[in-house]
């Protein structure tokens with residue numbers, strides 16, 4: 245196996261999908277993606293997911309905005325995402341690292357009030373003390389939303405803007421803390437007709 249070297253590339257990225265539980269799913273997905281300003285990120289949509297790459301701030305700004313635009317329809321929408329920061333990078337995505345941190349969609353996203361239920365899991369790769377890293381970030385999320393334990397993930401209940409903003413801060417902290425490669429998975433549900441928390 246070759247040794248991967250990724251010292252300086254801090255490009256962030258995400259592979260995500262939105263799943264509106266409606267016959268109008270094509271329109272809801274495509275209008276949400278088209279509505280959002282993606283000029284500060286590298287973006288590519290295919291039949292399975294959308295990939296977004298660039299600075300952490302813009303990766304979160306764009307994914308939060310696309311989810312909120314889809315959820316604004318009132319339809320039950322599930323968002324599924326794997327975020328990654330660290331290596332590897334490439335020249336096509338790296339040019340977007342030169343963008344400033346001023347967000348293009350946050351002002352509009354903030355206007356959308358949307359209650360969500362979320363499960364997230366954090367994977368700080370390449371470090372030794374990973375459980376303490378995870379526990380301190382779960383603790384940090386308590387200042388933004390309601391946090392509860394579950395198997396294989398942590399549950400977050402609250403406003404979508406608060407959940408996304410908190411998770412973005414978690415990601416930035418791990419990146420700035422020198423973690424070589426961090427992965428985070430998120431499943432978020434809006435407008436579900438199910439009883440909150442199910443049978444647990």
Ligand SMILES: Cc1ncc(C[n+]2csc(CCO)c2C)c(N)n1
Pocket residue numbers: 260261262263269270273274289290291292293294310
């Ligand atoms: C964010 C996001 N990106 C891509 C897909 C995959 N997808 C499924 S249906 C559809 C519209 C018709 O092509 C697309 C693009 C998704 N679900 N969510």
